[in-house]
Amino acid sequence: MLSVFFIFPAPASGLTEVEANPVNTPQSAVVLIVDGLSAPFIYPELTPHALDGTPLEKAELENIPEISKESARVLEFRAPQTFTEGGHSVLVTGNPGADSELVSFKDATVFDILHREGYLCIAVMERGDSWSIRAEQDVILRDENNSINKIKIILEQHEPSSDNPETPEGLLQVMEEAADKAPGYVTSKETREKYSGYNRWGVETACNIVKYMARNKPEQKYLLTINVGAVDSSGHHRDNYGYIDCIECLDNDISSLYELCKKNDLAFVLTADHGMGFSKDDSKGGHQSKKFTDTDEAQLVPLIVHTQDVESGIIRGKHGQEDFAPTLLGVLDIPDRPRFAEGKQILLTDHVNLKVELPEKGSVELRKNGNGKDGNVKEGNVKDGSIVASLQHDDEFLFLGLEPESTYTVSATLDSGNSLEEQEKELTLETDSVLEFTEKGQKIEESSEESSESDSGSGKNSTAGFSKKESGKSNSSLTHLIGYLLIGLVNLVGIVIIAKILKKS
Structure with a gap:
């Protein structure tokens, strides 16, 4: 049995990272989800209306407009479920x-x-904590009532797995207080x-x-995900004012x-789960009933993003909440x-990233073919x-x-000498992408839709000539599969032999 373990070791996954051009990746992220915050009530370009057509008063704000000036603000960001x-x-x-059930599936969420990248997931959620x-979450504060x-x-802490970082004791104390x-x-x-005190506690x-x-630390x-619920409750119980x-x-x-x-x-x-609509001026609001679900007031929610590498300004075009996770x-x-x-990534930075996955250890070379959308070589670029x-x-x-909308060629070889289905692939990067090479004989046929999207390196997280992933990890090679089968067979034989010895004794 020991010889089989040494001949067919379990695959070990690593990651080699390189900066083609400098990036300022944020240390961590804070996401503030304001339940029921409708973009027409806070965006200067939009005007909220009641169902009877009456224009409604907007919120008079000081801080959110100032934050927006230093951030990327998506003008049309629509909730498919209100x-x-x-x-x-x-x-x-x-x-x-x-829905909640889909969230529970393996590898289904951000x-x-x-967690695979070593992040600790912390939440402070007054509402929306299905x-x-x-x-x-590794640790969460939530309003039980x-x-x-x-x-x-109440404070809930989940047992850390081998992949998840441990929650610091000091953090637990801060959250308990x-x-x-x-x-x-x-x-x-x-x-x-x-x-306002309800929201203030969360912030x-x-x-x-x-x-x-x-x-x-x-x-x-x-x-850190924060969800504050009083704006939504105010819409339901306190009228539009x-x-x-x-x-x-x-x-x-x-x-x-x-x-x-x-x-x-x-x-x-800063974003929201849904907006809020009102039947008329000085009326209580809603967002889920049939009369509200199709309105801009219920569907349009804000998306404001600030970090060093994000270019400030208004992002136009039609976008949906499904674009939030990849963004x-x-x-x-x-x-x-x-x-x-x-959803598709809304590209908020001046660069894109590429991850290349091999079925086992090997070498990868990346060559630049095109200059990008403006046709000019920027200072410092390849x-x-x-x-x-x-x-x-x-x-x-x-x-x-890497440069957005530039074309690159990726070449790959395996250290073992095993053959790949393709040893060289060309792609144009419009957004971040994951490129997976497969070992010869292990390629899964793609649908024509997937292939057409992947040719440009955009759309679904795929590119031409490789199989769609199910779990977010590389496919095991045939060698590893054979190894696992042999290990199982040897173990089974061992159990049978032990059982016979015990029976005789």
Whole structure:
């Protein structure tokens, strides 16, 4: 048995990374999801209307417009499902029809991808914390009663797996203290203060978490997801004037979190699960009933992204919540995508990234063929026909800082001498991509749709001449499969022999 283990070792996966041009990858990311925040009520280019056609008053803001000036702001970002569970599920999976069950599948969410990259997943969620999203977090604070009047914040910690980092004890203490303080934020008898206090607790708790991680665990990458729920509740219970009042109160509290993210080189992202519609002026709102679901007020939500490498400005064109997951991963320079993602990355940086996967250890060479969309060679960029990098003795290679819409050729060989289906592939990179080489005889036929999308290196996370992945990991080679079968056979024989010896004795 020992000889079989040595001859057919389990495959070990590594990653060799190289910067073709310098990139400023954020240390971590903070995502603020404001339940029920409708873009027409906060974007200067849009005007909210009631169902009867009446123009509605917008929120008067100070901080969000200032944040927008330093960020990328997506003008049309539409929710395909205008209810809480659907909105949150779409955001984290990149699938427009996602629900809680889809979230629970292996490799289905951004949390799964980030865990593989060594990220700690932390959440502070007042609403939208479905069972499957809670299960994706390493540690989470949530409102068990989902109620502003009967707030009950509990701390849940999940046992770390071999792949997930361990949650620091000091962080748990910070979160436990925040849970104890939560009821004190909603004691006011004034409706305005009670609702704004509910949101303020979430934002201030997030600030304390960021401060702790910066001071005590600066090397630990993490995703902090905050979900505040009072804006949504105000729309349902306080009419459109109470709704914009709650947005304005949140605007007053948000700058401290944003400034902390800037100071500590964190990506800051502001978005929502769905918007809010109103039948007429001075009426209570909704978003899930049939009369509201097709309105811009219910469907259009904000997406504002700030980090060093993100170019500030307005992003036009039609985009959907399903684009959020690949866009967030792109901002973090991670080309991998959730398993069921159908959305496309909104390219917010001036570079793209390429991950190359081999079935076993080998060598990869990347050559640049084209100058990019403007046809000019930028200062410091690699010239046409030049070798970007030549890397060896690994099975995964990450090329960072490549030029968008440039054409590259990737050549690969295996250290073992085994043959690949294709040893050279050409692709044009419009967004981040994962290119998978397969061993000869192991290629899976692609559909014509996948092939047509992959020729340009855009669309689904695929490129020409390679098989679509199911779990986000490389396919094992035939040698490894034979090895596993032999190991199982030897073990089975051993069990039979032991059973016979025991029977005789």
